[in-house]
Amino acid sequence: MKIRESWMSRLFDIMNVTGMIVLIIVMVYPMVYVFSASISNHAMVASGQVLLWPKAVTLAAYERLVFNPDLWISYWNTIRYTVVHTALTLVATSAMAYPLGKKWLPGRRAILLMAAFTMLFSGGLIPTFLIVQKLGLLNSIWAIVLPTLISTWHLFIMRTFFEALPEELEDAGTIDGCGSFQVLLRIVLPLSLPVMATIGLFTAVGQWNAFFDALIYLNDRSMYPLQIMLRNILIAGTNVQGEGDLSHLETLKYAMIMIATLPILCVYPFIQKYFVQGTMIGGIKG
Incomplete structure (x- = not known):
C-alpha cells in the first residue's frame, strides 16, 4: 500500500x-x-x-602564457613540491598515527596531549623562519615540505581510523610472524585507502594552492611555484613577459587562474570513490 x-x-x-x-x-x-x-x-x-x-x-592570453618559459618552470616546481610533500606526509602521519592508536604504547596520553597542544599554540612565523634558516633549508624544496609535514588534525583522523580496524586482523598477522612494521605495511595500510586518499587529497590541494611559504623561504626565482606567478599577475599586476604593455593583463589573470586550477580539479574524480567508501565504513562502525 x-x-x-x-x-x-x-x-x-x-x-x-x-x-x-x-x-x-x-x-x-x-x-x-x-x-x-x-x-x-x-x-x-x-x-x-x-x-x-x-x-x-x-586564445591570445593562453598563447602568451604557454610560450612563457617561467610558466613551465613554476609548473614543475609546484608538481614536485606537491608530490614530495604529499608522499612524505602520508608516510610520516601513518607512522605516527599507528602506534598512537594502540593502548599499550607507553606515554600515549602524554604524546596525544602534546600533539593537541600544537593545534592551539605555535611558535609563530619568526621562530619558524629562524629554525628553517639555521637548518640551512632556505631556497630548497625542504623549506616548503618539512615545516608543514604533519598536520595534527590529519594525525587524529588517521589515528581514529586505525583504532576502528579489527584487532583480529593484526593478531593474525602477528601469529604469522609479521612484526609491527610489516603489520602496518601489509595489513593496516591496504585497509586504510579511504583515509589515506582523503588526507592525501587535502594535503595535495593545500600544497598546490600554497604560496606564502614559498614567498618567505625562497629567494631564487627558479624555485618559485605556480602560485607565486599567479600572485604576481593577480595582485602585483606584473606582466608575465616583463614588458611594459599591460593591455592584456585582465585576460591573462583569468587564463592563469584556469591553468593553475584545472590540474588539481582533474584529480578529484579519481579520489571520489574513496570518499564514498570512507563514509560507508564510518556509518557501519559508528
Missing part, C-alpha cells in the same frame, strides 16, 4: 532541491565566468561586457 507524503515532506523536498540548485549555481558560475573571460577579448573583459558567455573568442 502506497503511503501518501505529507505536504510538509513535499515542502521540505522542494526547498531542499531548490537550495541545492542555488548552491550549484553559486559554485559553478565563478568557474564558467573565469573560463569565459580567459578566452574573450581583453577590452570587453575590462569593460565588464563579459558576464557569462565569452565574447570575441580569442
Whole structure:
C-alpha cells in the first residue's frame, strides 16, 4: 500500500532541491565566468561586457602564457613540491598515527596531549623562519615540505581510523610472524585507502594552492611555484613577459587562474570513490 507524503515532506523536498540548485549555481558560475573571460577579448573583459558567455573568442592570453618559459618552470616546481610533500606526509602521519592508536604504547596520553597542544599554540612565523634558516633549508624544496609535514588534525583522523580496524586482523598477522612494521605495511595500510586518499587529497590541494611559504623561504626565482606567478599577475599586476604593455593583463589573470586550477580539479574524480567508501565504513562502525 502506497503511503501518501505529507505536504510538509513535499515542502521540505522542494526547498531542499531548490537550495541545492542555488548552491550549484553559486559554485559553478565563478568557474564558467573565469573560463569565459580567459578566452574573450581583453577590452570587453575590462569593460565588464563579459558576464557569462565569452565574447570575441580569442586564445591570445593562453598563447602568451604557454610560450612563457617561467610558466613551465613554476609548473614543475609546484608538481614536485606537491608530490614530495604529499608522499612524505602520508608516510610520516601513518607512522605516527599507528602506534598512537594502540593502548599499550607507553606515554600515549602524554604524546596525544602534546600533539593537541600544537593545534592551539605555535611558535609563530619568526621562530619558524629562524629554525628553517639555521637548518640551512632556505631556497630548497625542504623549506616548503618539512615545516608543514604533519598536520595534527590529519594525525587524529588517521589515528581514529586505525583504532576502528579489527584487532583480529593484526593478531593474525602477528601469529604469522609479521612484526609491527610489516603489520602496518601489509595489513593496516591496504585497509586504510579511504583515509589515506582523503588526507592525501587535502594535503595535495593545500600544497598546490600554497604560496606564502614559498614567498618567505625562497629567494631564487627558479624555485618559485605556480602560485607565486599567479600572485604576481593577480595582485602585483606584473606582466608575465616583463614588458611594459599591460593591455592584456585582465585576460591573462583569468587564463592563469584556469591553468593553475584545472590540474588539481582533474584529480578529484579519481579520489571520489574513496570518499564514498570512507563514509560507508564510518556509518557501519559508528
